[in-house]
Amino acid sequence: xxxxxxxxxxxxxxxxxxxxxxxxxxxxxxxxxxxxxxxxxxxxxxxxxxxxxxxxxxxxxxxxxxxxxxxxxxxxxxxxxxxxxxxxxxxxxxxxxxxxxxxxxxxxxxxxxxxxxxxxxxxxxxxxxxxxxxxxxxxxxxxxxxxxxxxxxxxxxxxxxxxxxxxxxxxxxxxxxxxxxxxxxxxxxxxxxxxxxxxxxxxxxxxxxxxxxxxxxxxxxxxxxxxxxxxxxxxxxxxxxxxxxxxxxxxxxxxxxxxxxxxxxxxxxxxxxxxxxxxxxxxxxxxxxxxxx
Numbered sequence: 003x004x005x006x007x008x009x010x011x012x013x014x015x016x017x018x019x020x021x022x023x024x025x026x027x028x029x030x031x032x033x034x035x036x037x038x039x040x041x042x043x044x045x046x047x048x049x050x051x052x053x054x055x056x057x058x059x060x061x062x063x064x065x066x067x068x069x070x071x072x073x074x075x076x077x078x079x080x081x082x083x084x085x086x087x088x089x090x091x092x093x094x095x096x097x098x099x100x101x102x103x104x105x106x107x108x109x110x111x112x113x114x115x116x117x118x119x120x121x122x123x124x125x126x127x128x129x130x131x132x133x134x135x136x137x138x139x140x141x142x143x144x145x146x147x148x149x150x151x152x153x154x155x156x157x158x159x160x161x162x163x164x165x166x167x168x169x170x171x172x173x174x175x176x177x178x179x180x181x182x183x184x185x186x187x188x189x190x191x192x193x194x195x196x197x198x199x200x201x202x203x204x205x206x207x208x209x210x211x212x213x214x215x216x217x218x219x220x221x222x223x224x225x226x227x228x229x230x231x232x233x234x235x236x237x238x239x240x241x242x243x244x245x246x247x248x249x250x251x252x253x254x255x256x257x258x259x260x261x262x263x264x265x266x267x268x269x270x271x272x273x274x275x276x277x278x279x280x281x282x283x284x285x286x287x288x289x290x291x292x293x294x295x
Contacts, residue, residue, distance in 0.1 A: 027142075064218065162204060
């Protein structure tokens with residue numbers, strides 16, 4: 003790896019960590035970051051290579067979200083017949099949102115799987131389109147504007163009273179439908195899912211917490227599919243894989259802080275602040291794209 007490779011890995015890792023959980027689209031920002039380094043190198047990557055690097059970077063943010071939800075896995079190691087703890091939580095998630103029994107954990111886990119089904123079906127069906135979109139900065143610019151509109155609209159949604167014990171499988175499925183279009187560059191997964199969760203009547207804190215929880219099977223599934231593709235058609239570019247692994251370490255460290263920040267932002271109803279940033283960024287990216295970089 004060259005010095006420029008190291009620099010790109012670190013920069014993309016920071017971008018991935020910050021933008022995976024904040025509602026500003028990690029894919030769009032990674033596309034922009036990779037385009038910048040392509041300009042510096044004078045070498046353009048194909049969409050499939052960009053997508054491979056993006057997915058490897060997601061390893062770090064997957065680890066960050068697993069650590070954030072560490073208290074949720076405790077019920078798996080005790081039986082439901084054991085004395086039920088009174089809102090046990092030592093981590094960052096408020097105790098009233100932490101499953102206290104194995105049955106409660108399974109219920110929330112199943113809801114996350116239901117939410118992932120639309121993503122899996124639509125993602126597989128439109129994979130080639132998603133890969134092609136990663137070759138276009140114009141697509142990223144449009145995606146940023148779409149996300150800005152969604153975030154602005156979400157401010158009009160007060161949410162409801164549904165939490166971990168009262169949301170339904172229909173709520174999870176509808177939120178999953180929104181998540182299915184997150185692979186498009188510039189379109190924010192967290193922005194889409196939080197807005198959909200609020201529309202379904204989830205309270206603001208649980209909307210953010212469930213949106214993050216959904217990312218575990220979504221990211222895991224994407225990683226499994228990419229590993230399958232690599233096994234069938236091994237990549238000869240080991241440099242790209244090394245860059246992704248280094249960046250994923252940085253992404254994990256930065257991503258944990260971004261998770262905590264997102265929950266606070268959603269609860270305080272300040273998502274619209276990111277709309278202005280995305281509108282401006284979309285305009286800059288579109289001009290850059292039309293100018294031929």
